[in-house]
Amino acid sequence: MDQKERQVVDELFGKLSNPELQATPRDTEADRLIRAHVARQPESSYYMAGHFGAGARTGHRPGEDRAARG
Numbered sequence: 001m002d003q004k005e006r007q008v009v010d011e012l013f014g015k016l017s018n019p020e021l022q023a024t025p026r027d028t029e030a031d032r033l034i035r036a037h038v039a040r041q042p043e044s045s046y047y048m049a050g051h052f053g054a055g056a057r058t059g060h061r062p063g064e065d066r067a068a069r070g
Contacts, residue, residue, distance in 0.1 A: 012053030
């Protein structure tokens with residue numbers, strides 16, 4: 001992970017903290033479904049951060065071999 005990727009991940013989680021701190025009401029059915037998926041796939045947050053954060057802004061996604069990209 002380089003400095004740019006670290007910054008992108010930090011920014012992504014910084015943006016996620018704002019709605020969390022505002023304590024907006026959650027859709028209980030959606031919350032239950034998401035929690036069930038995360039329970040079955042505990043490493044999913046790593047891949048989601050890469051997909052929605054670092055991968056979208058740097059072109060690199062977690063699990064992708066950088067050498068293979070050229």
